[in-house]
Amino acid sequence: MSEAVSSDLGKKPELMWVSMERIRVDHNYQREIRPQRVAQILREFNWAHFQPVMLAEQEDGTFSVFDGQHRVAAARAHPEVSEIPAAVVRVAGSKEEADAFLGVNINRTAVTTVEKFWAGIEAGNEAMLRVQAVLARAGCEVIQAAGVKPASNKTNAVTAVERSIRTYGEAATVEACKALAAAWSGDTGALGAIYIQALARLFRNNKGAISHERMVQKLRASDRKTLAAQAETLRKIGGGDASVNLSKALCEVYNKQLQQNHITIGVKA
CATH class of the missing domain: 3.90.1530.10 (Conserved hypothetical protein from pyrococcus furiosus pfu- 392566-001, ParB domain)
Known part of the structure; x- marks a missing residue:
């Protein structure tokens, strides 16, 4: 054949x-x-x-x-x-030009997801435009491929944002990005892939019970390294992937000293 x-x-x-x-x-x-x-x-x-x-x-x-x-x-x-x-x-x-760039470079490992994102925006790619719109609602954006300094409201986790939108929805992804950027305003890695997905899961699965302000407060009182260490401890005890265990760690932090309206990780999808 x-x-x-x-x-x-x-x-x-x-x-x-x-x-x-x-x-x-x-x-x-x-x-x-x-x-x-x-x-x-x-x-x-x-x-x-x-x-x-x-x-x-x-x-x-x-x-x-x-x-x-x-x-x-x-x-x-x-x-x-x-x-x-x-x-x-x-x-x-410029749309056809960006399409040509993607056609030549899409299968090359040297091309990053950020570069593909901006080419996709130029070409009018629906998925990338959706990522851009969701991040904009959160006051965030994807870093430029060149020349722009990182910041707490900028991310290179394009794939994670796209996956989070598909799995947990736009509203939950917006809330996750807003909370991370607000809580860790001095951290250029605030919008990391695993944090976006883990937090979006909680916002989606605890709609109506979770407080954005309390989550920001609890995140601000902690930091990425501490949460990552807690998630790793949970992984060693019960297994599971990194995102699930980070969601569990975030639940523990959020629920501590809370008498009611506890949040849970819930189902993934």
Whole structure:
């Protein structure tokens, strides 16, 4: 039996040499430049080893990179290089350009979930737009792939947020992110994957009984390392995954000295 093959080949790219002055990088979705990688390319620069980059032609006559930005950065830094070989495609706007980036890079391990997120936003991906909207309701956002300092209301846990939305719903995910960012305002790792999911579980399963203010207060009185240690102790005693045990630890912290309206971890889904 023959394997399935794509019947939509798209338009053939045009192979050409492009002046460095006409090439730009769209940082809305491109990955962060790694200086060590650029330096390595510079040290070993040789046309026989230089693979053509992939560029998208713009209406103003410039070209944006959707594959090969490290090669572009190295070529731009080389004093004897003024143009580079490229496969140029013509796309209709930034959405198609971001789609092209995803198509080239989606299966590469070097591409992070954050980079895929911003490319997805540019391309109008429904799941990524939903993640962005939920985080915005919580006063939070995904970190930029490059150039933006982390903060307590910024996260790189795109997959965890998306999973939390699917499993526990938008409202619970919003409450979880709001509580974490408020409680650990000085902690740039406040919106960690496991904390978002564990807390969203509690907000979903204890709707009407859980107090947002009390949860923030209890989180603020503790810290991530302490809670992680408590969760690990529970795991050693009873087994289970990290998120479940963190939910249990959060329940213990929340319920301590509480006479009524105790919360429970409940079912996962």
